[in-house]
Amino acid sequence: MLDPSYTTIFLLGLSLALCSYLIYLFQTSFQYWKKRNIPYLPPTIPFGNALDLFLGKVTFGEVFSNAYLEFKKRGLKHGGMYYLQTPVYIPVDPEIVKKILITDAHNFPNHGMYVNPTDDPLSNHIFNMEGSYWRSLRSKMPANFTSAKMRHMYQIMLKLAEPYKQLLEQQAQLGEPLEIKSLVSRFSTDIISACAFGMESKTMNNENLDLLKHGRQFFDYQWSRWKNTLVVTVRRDILAKLGFRIFKKETQKYVIDMYTNIMEHRKKEGVTRNDITDSLIKLTEKREGELDFDGKHAMEPLDIPNFAAQMFVFFSAGFETSSGTQTFILYELAKNKHCQELLRKEINDVLRRHGNKLTYDAIMDMKYLQNVIDETLRLYPIFPILPRVCKEDYPIPGTDVILEKDTFVMVTNMGIQRDPEYYPNPEQFNPDNFDVENKGNRPHVANIPFGEGPRICVGKRFGILQTKLGIVTLIKDYEVSLNKRTTKGFQFEADQLILRKKGDVWLDLKKIEQY
Numbered sequence: 001m002l003d004p005s006y007t008t009i010f011l012l013g014l015s016l017a018l019c020s021y022l023i024y025l026f027q028t029s030f031q032y033w034k035k036r037n038i039p040y041l042p043p044t045i046p047f048g049n050a051l052d053l054f055l056g057k058v059t060f061g062e063v064f065s066n067a068y069l070e071f072k073k074r075g076l077k078h079g080g081m082y083y084l085q086t087p088v089y090i091p092v093d094p095e096i097v098k099k100i101l102i103t104d105a106h107n108f109p110n111h112g113m114y115v116n117p118t119d120d121p122l123s124n125h126i127f128n129m130e131g132s133y134w135r136s137l138r139s140k141m142p143a144n145f146t147s148a149k150m151r152h153m154y155q156i157m158l159k160l161a162e163p164y165k166q167l168l169e170q171q172a173q174l175g176e177p178l179e180i181k182s183l184v185s186r187f188s189t190d191i192i193s194a195c196a197f198g199m200e201s202k203t204m205n206n207e208n209l210d211l212l213k214h215g216r217q218f219f220d221y222q223w224s225r226w227k228n229t230l231v232v233t234v235r236r237d238i239l240a241k242l243g244f245r246i247f248k249k250e251t252q253k254y255v256i257d258m259y260t261n262i263m264e265h266r267k268k269e270g271v272t273r274n275d276i277t278d279s280l281i282k283l284t285e286k287r288e289g290e291l292d293f294d295g296k297h298a299m300e301p302l303d304i305p306n307f308a309a310q311m312f313v314f315f316s317a318g319f320e321t322s323s324g325t326q327t328f329i330l331y332e333l334a335k336n337k338h339c340q341e342l343l344r345k346e347i348n349d350v351l352r353r354h355g356n357k358l359t360y361d362a363i364m365d366m367k368y369l370q371n372v373i374d375e376t377l378r379l380y381p382i383f384p385i386l387p388r389v390c391k392e393d394y395p396i397p398g399t400d401v402i403l404e405k406d407t408f409v410m411v412t413n414m415g416i417q418r419d420p421e422y423y424p425n426p427e428q429f430n431p432d433n434f435d436v437e438n439k440g441n442r443p444h445v446a447n448i449p450f451g452e453g454p455r456i457c458v459g460k461r462f463g464i465l466q467t468k469l470g471i472v473t474l475i476k477d478y479e480v481s482l483n484k485r486t487t488k489g490f491q492f493e494a495d496q497l498i499l500r501k502k503g504d505v506w507l508d509l510k511k512i513e514q515y
């Protein structure tokens with residue numbers, strides 16, 4: 001038997017050797033930007049430049065946005081940083097941003113997320129998909145969001161605005177404040193369920209709350225801090241071999257069962273609605289002679305779990321982003337009464353011109369409303385990062401630097417949209433930033449809350465339309481003010497990828513009797 005004191009010394013020595021080795025590994029990784037002559041932020045072991053994220057002081061979006069703003073302050077075209085030990089390239093110059101997102105997008109085609117179709121089928125959704133699988137699926141999606149489809153879906157949305165109105169009316173009569181985050185979440189869930197899946201979710205009546213709970217998992221769980229840490233520090237193929245999952249098994253079962261039932265019901269009853277569900281069901285069928293986007297291979301039909309993964313991404317992206325946007329809009333309008341008043345005036349003026357009917361054309365005619373939405377998404381881009389992976393070595397335009405294949409690139413829409421060069425008082429809510437003359441003074445990529453290029457948000461028109469309807473329904477008839485129960489101060493929820501205001505947002509509603 002070994003003397004216990006020797007064992008202790010041995011273990012201490014081993015730990016010391018391991019620590020020294022890890023420090024050496026980090027120090028070597030942290031030479032990456034220096035060696036390539038790219039300016040960088042000094043990292044610390046082991047978090048790189050993400051220490052504040054791990055301390056819960058900032059969100060993902062802010063880690064990258066703060067780096068952008070720092071490089072910009074130093075007058076740089078770009079810079080490098082480290083997320084843990086992984087080097088991340090941050091473009092600052094709008095010409096470089098434009099090239100990466102649009103002109104040279106073929107060299108930055110993927111988001112670089114973790115996908116494991118075998119053990120975690122829900123991870124294999126369009127946002128995470130790569131290569132020709134993504135291109136083939138993506139090429140079928142815009143047909144679901146044409147103007148004609150939007151007009152049709154608007155009629156469905158209008159019907160769902162009725163229970164929303166009734167609830168507002170009841171609450172105003174009671175004289176009680178309203179927690180708006182939860183309410184708009186339920187309103188948006190009912191809309192996406194009806195428009196995309198032909199499903200009455202009735203969450204507005206507090207039914208089907210499981211749907212909401214599992215829907216939340218999409219963002220809450222997928223991008224939690226520790227999962228990201230693993231995905232960034234361990235190679236994706238190794239994680240896949242280890243069967244690493246990002247979705248809970250119970251969510252997987254709930255989601256696959258629900259969408260399988262919808263598909264089977266449609267097939268059995270011969271129901272067609274010409275919606276996203278129909279177009280995804282078609283993709284589950286073998287289509288003789290159809291080739292994938294590259295024209296090289298036969299188009300493989302989606303299997304059931306993959307069908308469910310696509311339905312789930314449309315559902316989750318559909319309700320969470322629009323409801324978050326509506327919450328931020330109402331929060332800002334409650335604080336900025338003159339903007340609220342201007343908006344209400346526009347709504348009433350436009351309605352008068354449209355025979356007092358809230359038609360699709362009327363809502364699209366509301367220019368100030370669009371400015372309010374644009375300004376809110378500028379300050380609070382719900383999805384605050386546009387990740388890309390460099391496919392082949394890439395000469396960075398206007399520099400003598402080559403960006404290496406497989407480098408992680410982070411276009412930070414949050415940073416760009418808070419850049420004082422483009423928006424003189426970036427922290428201040430000011431819908432006039434989006435007046436035609438002000439817009440014309442900025443590069444196109446200075447406002448990209450929906451992303452840009454081939455990966456641009458596929459549901460942009462839908463998201464904007466349902467946000468418009470939600471805001472008009474409320475602001476037309478009620479003056480909103482912040483109730484004192486609203487969580488004090490402003491902070492984003494930590495540990496989230498998408499931007500959410502921390503705490504509740506309580507609004508007092510005062511009915512406008514006559515305008």
Ligand code: HEM
Nearest residue numbers: 126127317318321383449450451452455456457458459463
């Ligand atoms: C205010 C509302 C919304 C915002 C701010 C938003 C924002 C974004 C952003 C920033 C991206 C990444 C774009 C890029 O990488 O360049 C994205 C992708 C995506 N969005 Fe949205 N979105 C919204 C609403 C919606 C809605 C309503 C749907 C579905 C009905 C949707 C479905 C998607 C999908 C499927 C993708 C992945 C596209 C791909 O990778 O090909 N989004 N969204």
